[in-house]
Amino acid sequence: MNQKKAILIVDDDPRNIFALKMVLKARGFECETATTFVEALEVLKSKKNIHLILMDMMMPDVDGYESIEKIKTSGEFNNVPIIAVTAQAMAGDKEKCLEAGADGYVSKPVNIDHLLVFTDKFL
Numbered sequence: 001m002n003q004k005k006a007i008l009i010v011d012d013d014p015r016n017i018f019a020l021k022m023v024l025k026a027r028g029f030e031c032e033t034a035t036t037f038v039e040a041l042e043v044l045k046s047k048k049n050i051h052l053i054l055m056d057m058m059m060p061d062v063d064g065y066e067s068i069e070k071i072k073t074s075g076e077f078n079n080v081p082i083i084a085v086t087a088q089a090m091a092g093d094k095e096k097c098l099e100a101g102a103d104g105y106v107s108k109p110v111n112i113d114h115l116l117v118f119t120d121k122f123l
Helices: 014-026 037-046 064-072 093-099 112-122
Strands: 006-010 030-034 050-056 082-086 104-107
Touching: 006 014, 006 037, 014 030, 030 037, 037 050, 037 064, 050 064, 050 112, 064 082, 064 093, 082 093, 082 112, 093 104, 104 112
Parallel strands: 006 030, 006 050, 050 082, 082 104
Antiparallel strands: none
């Protein structure tokens, strides 16, 4: 069912990328990665099969909030669902992510069952 569905993981911490990538690949997903918004945009432009983006919210340079807004207003990639993945789990953080244009929210450390609810929903 999820074979050949590609997920783009955008996170500036290679440990987070590694952990998410291993879990998702074990479940049959293809994974692409990026550590910055610019890299993420390059992946989106070069890999036309991205079906879902997992976006870290606290990144240097262009943070996840601005990244989501830019992707969602691009016209070219605005239909790709974006799940905010963040260590920020204070009151109002989920709403802030959704207001920025995220289609879902998962706090770190990532509960894989919670994350898979979104893969089931969007893929």
